[in-house]
Structure formats: C-alpha cells, structure tokens
Amino acid sequence: MRATIPILAFAAVCSVPLFATSYYLYLTELAMINIIIAAGLNLLSGNCGLISLCNASFMAAGAYGTVLLVNQGGISWFAAMPAAAFLTFLLGAVVGFPARRLSGLYLALVTLGFLELVQIAIEESPDFTGGIRGLKVARPELFGIPFHSETALYLLVVALAAVAVFAAWNIQNSRFGRAFDAVRQSPFAAQAVGIPVARVKLLAFAINAAFAGCAGGIFAIVAGFIDPTEFGVLESLKHITFIVVGGLGSVVGSIIGAVLLTALPEALRGTQEYSELIYGLILLGSLMFMPRGLVGLLNKLPAWKLSERTRKEPAHGAP
Amino acid sequence: MILPLPPPWKDLKRVELSRSGLSCRNRLGRYPASSRHCGKIPDKRRLVFRDDNGSAQTPPAVAKMSWQVASQLALSGLSIGSIYALVGLALVLPYKASGVVNFAQGEIVTLGAYAGLILANFGLPYLALVPITLLLAAAAGALIERVVIRRMMGGPEFTLVIGTFAIGIVIKALIRLHWQDNTFTLDAPFIGAPFRLGPLRLNPAYLVFVASMAVIAGALSAFFFYTKFGKAMRATALDAVAARLMGIETGSVFASAWALAAMLGALVGLLLAPVIGINPDMGQLILKGLVAAVIGGFSSLGGAVAGGILLGLLETYAGAFWGATFKNLVPFAVLILILMARPEGLAGTSSARRV
Numbered sequence: 232m233r234a235t236i237p238i239l240a241f242a243a244v245c246s247v248p249l250f251a252t253s254y255y256l257y258l259t260e261l262a263m264i265n266i267i268i269a270a271g272l273n274l275l276s277g278n279c280g281l282i283s284l285c286n287a288s289f290m291a292a293g294a295y296g297t298v299l300l301v302n303q304g305g306i307s308w309f310a311a312m313p314a315a316a317f318l319t320f321l322l323g324a325v326v327g328f329p330a331r332r333l334s335g336l337y338l339a340l341v342t343l344g345f346l347e348l349v350q351i352a353i354e355e356s357p358d359f360t361g362g363i364r365g366l367k368v369a370r371p372e373l374f375g376i377p378f379h380s381e382t383a384l385y386l387l388v389v390a391l392a393a394v395a396v397f398a399a400w401n402i403q404n405s406r407f408g409r410a411f412d413a414v415r416q417s418p419f420a421a422q423a424v425g426i427p428v429a430r431v432k433l434l435a436f437a438i439n440a441a442f443a444g445c446a447g448g449i450f451a452i453v454a455g456f457i458d459p460t461e462f463g464v465l466e467s468l469k470h471i472t473f474i475v476v477g478g479l480g481s482v483v484g485s486i487i488g489a490v491l492l493t494a495l496p497e498a499l500r501g502t503q504e505y506s507e508l509i510y511g512l513i514l515l516g517s518l519m520f521m522p523r524g525l526v527g528l529l530n531k532l533p534a535w536k537l538s539e540r541t542r543k544e545p546a547h548g549a550p
Numbered sequence: 551m552i553l554p555l556p557p558p559w560k561d562l563k564r565v566e567l568s569r570s571g572l573s574c575r576n577r578l579g580r581y582p583a584s585s586r587h588c589g590k591i592p593d594k595r596r597l598v599f600r601d602d603n604g605s606a607q608t609p610p611a612v613a614k615m616s617w618q619v620a621s622q623l624a625l626s627g628l629s630i631g632s633i634y635a636l637v638g639l640a641l642v643l644p645y646k647a648s649g650v651v652n653f654a655q656g657e658i659v660t661l662g663a664y665a666g667l668i669l670a671n672f673g674l675p676y677l678a679l680v681p682i683t684l685l686l687a688a689a690a691g692a693l694i695e696r697v698v699i700r701r702m703m704g705g706p707e708f709t710l711v712i713g714t715f716a717i718g719i720v721i722k723a724l725i726r727l728h729w730q731d732n733t734f735t736l737d738a739p740f741i742g743a744p745f746r747l748g749p750l751r752l753n754p755a756y757l758v759f760v761a762s763m764a765v766i767a768g769a770l771s772a773f774f775f776y777t778k779f780g781k782a783m784r785a786t787a788l789d790a791v792a793a794r795l796m797g798i799e800t801g802s803v804f805a806s807a808w809a810l811a812a813m814l815g816a817l818v819g820l821l822l823a824p825v826i827g828i829n830p831d832m833g834q835l836i837l838k839g840l841v842a843a844v845i846g847g848f849s850s851l852g853g854a855v856a857g858g859i860l861l862g863l864l865e866t867y868a869g870a871f872w873g874a875t876f877k878n879l880v881p882f883a884v885l886i887l888i889l890m891a892r893p894e895g896l897a898g899t900s901s902a903r904r905v
Binding site for chain 1: 651653698701702705706707708709711712713715716717718719720722723724726727837840844848875878879881882883885886889890893
C-alpha cells in the first residue's frame with residue numbers, strides 16, 4: 232500500500248512522452264537529473280548536516296569522466312557512466328577527507344577551494360576537456376544500436392532517477408542514514424554511542440558524490456554539450472536551493488524542490504533576466520521563513536501524513 | 551584586464567582575459583552555448599596585452615631572478631596583497647563580532663564600485679564620492695545585518711553560510727539587471743603613468759593601495775584599543791552573552807561591525823574600480839579575502855592583514871616564475887593545505903570548544 236503513490240507517480244512520469252513535445256521532454260529530463268542531485272545532496276547536507284559547495288564539481292567529474300571514457304576509452308556509455316560515478320565516489324571520499332576534522336564554515340571554505348581547483352583543472356587542460364570551449368557529447372549506443380529515439384533516452388533518464396530516489400530512500404532509512412542524522416544532531420553524542428563519526432562523514436561525502444557523478448554522466452548525454460561554466464559555484468548553490476526549498480533531510484522534499492525549481496524558469500518565461508534574482512530571493516526567503524522547506528509546511532497540515540522521517544528539531548536553535 | 555573589441559566579436563558585449571586566457575560572454579553574461587564564437591578567438595599568446603595606461607606590453611614572460619626583478623615583484627605583490635588584506639579584514643570583522651562569515655562581501659565590493667559609478671555620473675569628483683559611498687555602504691551593511699542576519703544568527707551554520715551566499719546572489723543579480731555585463735570605468739586622481747624610483751617602476755595606484763591598507767589597519771587597531779566602543783566590540787567578540795550582561799548593547803555592536811565591514815568592502819571597490827574597471831564579477835575577489843583570513847586564522851585582524859600580504863606575494867612570485875596557471879592555483883592550494891594542516895591559521899592558537 233505504501234508503494235501506491237510512488238508507483239502512480241512513476242507511471243505518470245513515464246507517460247509524459249505520449250503527449251509532451253520534445254522541449255518539455257527535455258525539461259522533464261532535466262528535472263529528473265536534478266532529482267538525482269538533490270536526493271544525494273540531501274543525504275549529505277540534510278541528514279548529515281555537512282555543507283558542500285562543490286556539488287557542481289562532482290557533477291562535472293561525472294560528466295567529464297563519462298565523456299572521456301566514451302570518447303577516449305572507447306567503451307559504451309552504459310559502462311562508462313557507472314565507472315565515472317564510481318570514480319566520483321572515490322573523489323568524494325578524497326574531498327570528505329578534510330571534512331573529518333572540519334565542520335561548518337571551514338568545510339564550506341574547503342569545498343569552495345576544491346570547486347575552484349576543479350574549474351581551473353578543466354579550463355587548463357583543453358586537450359582533454361576542451362577547456363572553456365566545452366565538449367560535444369554523442370548519444371549513447373546500446374549493443375551497437377544508437378539511442379536515437381527521444382523516448383528511449385527519456386525512459387532511461389526516468390529509470391535512473393527512480394533508482395536514485397529508491398536508493399536515497401533506503402540509505403536514509405538504513406543504519407547509515409540513522410548515523411548521518413546522529414552526526415548532524417551531535418557529533419559528540421554520536422561518537423559516544425559508538426558511531427565512527429569520521430568514517431560516517433567520509434561516507435556521506437562519497438555517497439553524495441556518487442549521486443552527483445551519476446547525474447553528471449546523464450546530464451552530458453541529455454544536454455549533448457558540456458563546458459566548465461555549467462559547473463560553477465552558482466550551480467552548487469542551485470542544488471542547495473533544491474533541498475532547502477523542498478525540505479532538508481527529506482527524500483520527498485528533494486523531489487519537490489528539484490521539480491519546482493526546474494519548472495520555475497519555464498513558468499517565468501519571458502523574464503529570463505530575472506531568473507538569478509528569483510533564485511536568490513527564493514533561497515533567502517526559504518532560509519528565513521521556511522527553514523524546514525515545503526515538506527515542513529505540508530507536514531503541518533493535518534490532512535497530510537507523509538510517512539517519512541523529516542528533521543525532528545527546528546532548524547533554529549540547533550547546536 | 552579588458553581588451554578593446556575587435557570586429558568579429560562586435561556582437562559580444564565583452565571579451566576578457568579570464569584566469570585562463572580568453573573567454574567571451576554574450577548579453578546575458580553566459581558563455582555561448584556553442585563553441586561558435588570562442589572558436590574564432592586566436593591563441594592567447596598572440597594577443598596584445600595592454601597595461602592600465604593602454605600601452606601595448608609584451609606578454610608576461612617567465613622572469614629571471616635578479617634583485618631588481620625580485621623587489622619589483624615584491625612591490626606588486628605587496629600592493630595586490632594590500633587589497634586582499636582589506637577584503638580579509640572586511641570578512642574577519644563581522645565574524646569576530648557576530649560569528650557569521652559574510653560570503654556576500656565580494657558583492658559588497660561590487661556594490662561599492664557601482665555606487666561610486668552612480669555618484670560619478672552626477673558629476674562628483676572621486677575624492678568627494680568616496681566618503682558618500684562609504685556612508686551609503688555603512689547603511690547597507692547595517693541594514694543587511696538588521697533585516698537578514700539577525701534573524702538567522704544562532705541558527706545552524708548551514709543557514710548562515712548559504713544565507714549570506716544568497717544575499718550575494720541577489721545583489722549581483724540586481725546589478726546585472728540594471729548594468730548587464732558591461733565594464734565601466736571610473737576616473738581617479740591616482741591613475742597616472744608609473745614613475746621611476748631608482749631601479750624600480752612605481753605605479754601610483756599601487757602606492758595608494760598599500761597606503762590605504764596601512765592607514766586602515768592602523769586606524770582599526772587604534773579604534774579597538776583606545777575607544778570605548780572598540781573595547782565593547784572586542785568584549786562582544788569574546789563572549790556576546792557576558793558582554794550583554796555587562797551592559798553592552800550587543801545589537802548595535804553587531805550592526806556596527808557589519809557597517810564597518812561594508813565600508814571596507816566598498817572602499818576596496820572604489821580603489822579597484824579605476825584600475826580594473828567596474829563589472830559584476832568584481833566580487834570574485836572574496837575568494838582571495840577568504841584565503842587571507844584563513845591564513846591569519848579567521849579571528850585575528852592582524853593575521854588577516856599578514857595573510858593578505860603573504861598571499862599577494864606568493865601569488866605574484868608564483869605567477870612570475872611558474873606562469874599564470876600556477877598563479878591561479880596558489881590561493882586554493884594554500885587554502886586547502888592550511889585548512890587540512892592548521893585550521894587555526896598560521897599564527898592562531900587552537901581554542902578549546904564547548905561540547
């Protein structure tokens with residue numbers, strides 16, 4: 232019974248190609264990619280309480296890794312994307328390494344520094360990455376058959392997003408997810424009850440990086456073109472906006488935030504110039520007036536009984 | 551460094567030397583989605599570099615060490631380091647008072663430059679518009695503290711970091727809406743031809759940078775040690791609750807720390823505007839300020855000044871001897887190394903934390 236709503240939602244999303252134009256199909260694909268990113272980031276920031284400003288770099292690592300493995304390594308996208316996601320998982324562990332000791336502000340600084348390093352690395356090695364000119368990405372092939380059909384690509388993206396949401400949900404409700412929550416609420420108490428805090432933080436970073444890397448690998452084929460400016464600090468903040476607006480620490484929140492904020496620029500068509508301003512205002516407004524996100528608001532309504540653990544304590548007044 | 555637009559790029563608003571050679575942006579400030587435009591841009595090594603006075607320069611080659619070169623580099627390192635130090639001070643001040651790092655400080659630098667631009671358009675000379683801009687900046691800083699920051703203070707650090715970032719996004723977006731990505735110039739009396747002093751070439755603008763930094767660092771330390779309000783600020787930085795119990799109005803201390811920091815930021819904007827031009831990306835300077843503050847341990851004003859100058863020197867020498875790529879890597883490498891090895895800064899001491 233609990234699976235009814237997710238299955239209905241999945242079926243509804245799968246039926247989009249029946250009536251949508253290719254532009255709306257593309258938008259929905261972007262929304263799915265953003266759901267993957269938000270689901271991963273929410274584990275790190277929402278559950279484990281760590282700040283990461285380099286989520287876009289993990290996405291870049293996944294995107295460039297996939298494209299390079301396909302172009303230079305000559306392997307299929309279906310092998311390259313998981314491989315790149317795994318490499319990004321390792322990269323996340325490397326970035327998480329300083330996070331074992333640092334928290335809050337200093338972690339924000341380290342991840343900001345890492346983001347800039349990745350940008351410089353991409354821009355300064357044009358032989359591999361195309362530098363600021365970017366890279367063209369070919370559509371993947373499956374058993375020698377090119378994925379020309381829009382619908383097939385769309386269904387692939389939707390399937391991966393569903394897998395990611397399922398995985399995030401299960402991680403959140405596993406031993407690890409509970410350890411993440413414990414580390415956020417009080418690292419000292421977590422340590423005292425026997426949770427290896429340093430290792431848990433490392434794992435949170437690595438898992439988040441794997442989600443973002445996977446999203447990057449898909450983004451590369453959906454967009455057909457990648458360049459370093461798409462993976463700057465603004466992109467990272469956009470990812471954070473997804474989870475802040477949706478609801479920190481909630482998988483449903485990640486989905487709501489990612490879908491709403493992907494649809495937002497479309498709803499405001501004709502006011503493209505305002506999009507950055509609106510993003511900033513939404514982020515600031517949510518932080519100030521809606522610290523538990525839309526899911527927090529929904530949970531206040533008596534009719535809504537989301538059977539999900541959201542953040543228990545109010546965002547203000549936390550240690 | 552801004553280049554005049556050659557004919558094929560007329561449709562682009564701006565061609566600039568980014569940290570890695572040339573980049574081009576369209577009207578919305580994005581890089582073109584295709585490589586169409588960028589493909590036409592020649593290799594960066596064949597470009598004519600122009601210095602601040604518009605005369606052509608040979609591309610900076612790898613320097614050979616001599617006493618003259620070393621001291622010339624030390625001078626430019628010191629001057630750019632002074633700017634970093636000022637930004638570092640503007641970051642450390644509110645952090646000490648209210649425990650919040652203002653990631654929007656870079657945008658306050660930009661805001662200061664644009665405020666100067668507006669006032670200059672009213673016909674005000676540079677020396678008259680500086681004090682007015684500083685007053686406006688102080689008001690803006692206090693306003694940001696009052697309206698946004700105070701609501702978030704005491705909340706989780708996540709909210710504070712992302713919240714100040716969001717303020718920065720809003721400010722930058724507002725500036726972009728009105729002025730787009732154009733680069734504007736601002737006239738200042740200290741823009742002139744470099745003069746010779748013995749074997750060294752001195753650029754008057756750089757001397758002004760160093761002098762402003764020295765004056766401000768001196769004034770700040772005098773303020774904190776000799777005035778009553780400065781002492782109140784120090785007490786609040788040590789322990790806000792205890793300070794309030796002693797009858798210090800911590801609210802006004804927070805607001806004035808933010809006002810002071812905004813003034814410093816706006817001053818940096820006004821100092822840099824005549825030299826590098828005014829554009830919405832000036833705020834990227836905040837990264838250097840953050841590194842300066844981290845080197846100094848993020849809680850000592852003297853440390854931020856020393857960190858800024860150290861960073862300026864490191865960057866200049868690295869750029870001269872190992873090239874531009876290395877120069878761009880230096881700040882972030884320093885940042886990550888210090889945070890991993892000595893998070894309390896080079897000079898700082900680690901303090902006990904309450905569990």
